[in-house]
Amino acid sequence: MDVNGAVAAGFEPVREAFVRNFEVLGDRGAAVTVYRDGRRVVDLWGGSRDVDGGAPWERDTAQIVRSATKGVAAAVLLLLVQRGELDPDAPVGAYWPEYKAAGKERTVVRDLLAHRAGVPVLDRPLTPAEAADPELGAAAVAAQTPVWEPGTDHGYHAQTYSWLTGELVRRVTGRTIGAWIAEEIAGPVGAQLWLGLPAEQAARVGRVGQVETPAQAGALRTRPKRAVADAYADPASLTRRAFAAITPMPDENDPAYRAAALPASNGIATADGLARFYASLIGGVDGGTRLFTPETVELARGERSAGADRVLVVQTRFGLGYMLHGAASPLLSPTSFGHPGRGGALGFADPESGIAFGYVTNGFRSSVTADPRAQALVRAVRTAIVG
Template identity: 75%
Template sequence: MDTAVNGTTDPRFAGVRAAFARNFTERGERGAAVVVYRDGHRVVDLHAGTRDVDGGRDGTPWTPGTAQLLRSATKGVAAAVLLLLHQRGTLDLDAPVSAYWPEFKAHGKEDARVRDVLAHRAGVPALDRPLTPAEAADPDLGAAAVAAQAPAWTPGTDHGYHAQTHSWLTGELVRRTTGRSIGGWVADEIAGPLAADLWIGLPDEQAHRAGRVGPVEPPAAPGGLRARPKRAITEAYTDPASLTSRAFGSITPSPDENDPAYRAAELPGSNGIGTADGLARFYASLIGEVDGGTRLFTPETARLARTEASSGPDRVLVVPSRFGLGYMLHGVASPLLGPGSFGHPGRGGALGFADPESGIAFGYVTNGMQKGVTADPRAQALVAAVRSALDEPTSGA
């Protein structure tokens, strides 16, 4: 697909524009945007393609204000809420979850700590009875299901990606400690002060900005072959009884991600909506001031976010994963810019992260959901281009 790339790029990051264009010609991209900040200032702002994955009736083009479903990239925003509550003295990371949410201690979960929730160590990545999409959207039902769930392992002793249950774990902790929904908290305390287009629970008045998403097949590799996942990974995702399948299937049947009712729900593990600039601007505020103004994390909170809390074979993802407090760290499961990077991908495409050492904050969103959970080839091509730009000496050096 040969598509005109719109937007601006600092000359040093011209390679990002070239990589973005190749995503359309070589990697099956339909509509997407990428934004990069450095030291709190925007250096890349690109978009191309159509707002809707199928082009829509009139082929509405992607614009700078186009927003898209973030899937699990929403988890990075949700984590910031808990860490900011800790930063303000409202939430103790070392306290048991049940100190704020007494019902959660059922079935031997009384020792699960708040930091275990952020590090995917809480032991409840799946539900014995999956919730329907309508039930999942009800915060009371979702929280009650997680509280009543027996753990898959003793909380705090191992880790496994809480793909869907992360929504009710984080959302309920915010409700119990603040009396507010997590979507309302994000709107008032994060998106508002930052002037960032990010929502957990898309307002009706913003719905026209969100494009339709859908599955797209990546083009075949040279020779007509597609990369095949390892047998153990394939079995984990195809066996309905596996912890992997049960974790990702905690909402069953899969919700219609283009349904306005689903997008209006507040599921901080999976259904945030945002622009590439909103995502990048959010991460820029975690490591410094944005445009010389707002900063969300103190240096100490940023350190907590990226200090390794879980590492090794992931009980759900199967491959080794690394987590700080609420954020994936650079590694096999989620390659980022460098060893100090922290952020979160969304299954099938989206990616947001910050890299304090280089001052880089990155946001990529797409309407074409390809197979794969964490290391989308389109996002990785853009990250590699950013890395190359940083590695090149500046003129006159």
């Protein structure tokens, strides 16, 4: 397998793991980037740009990163808190009056970020075209009756996170969340990531698709617990209903879908863009902009939800907008915070070691929070820094 790019001395295990992902774990096309203390120490890419094609992956190839987008969206809200424009303890209805409907008047901003809002499902799912309309999506979630009392429990808001965060940002700033990310995050830190893909960037984005796990990889994976499998199979479960808040599932290769701005699911990034974003949260990148103050880092990684997740049916941990290191989503260490994308992508920062990590792929798997390819790379990073 021809792998392009470079690793700094000591990070050779990451190259070895990346090659093995193609040879054993069935990657078709992928890239991984790692920063340490704001300096790029891993920058690798290989395979084909399209999951079903032969054109080579280039250094600036970008892919849809699914729920890894949630970590970028969370940064918008936390930066608004950092700037004093948003109070995490204020009722959502103070900024978005329509949200007070159907028993949600006591929901606070922290609840949205920590997946405690109680609205992971929509009684009437939206079509892909409806979901792309931010006003329609916001109206649907504002009218939704919670399935548990907000603030009392947690469950992954797989799709509704889009309209919860997007509308709150619009009400506070007057800008769309995609524009805010472009102007206040991606631009200042030089990160190649987009929410609402501009037409001029479309040619660099590869085709994605579902890929079968090879037998060799299957032998290395832990089989899901029966309760998890049953939840995904049951159309009436919160699990199925949460992921089906948009029905049918959008075509992720459709230019119209990529041009929409769904903060829960359709951000597009290069591996370097994802890693550079996380590096900028915990320090200056190449001597440049740092986005989060130390106090905001603590908001991001301070545990707000933990235990049995009512949607994912596993033990999950969340800070404000970020998944935290744990059995369901292993990151680098207990200080790490970040977000996976279902079936592939992963981005996170680890303040203790100064590591920021980004992995993107064009081949999605059935895993939700702990893709074996991303996990192999994380373990290799850990080996590199521990020695």
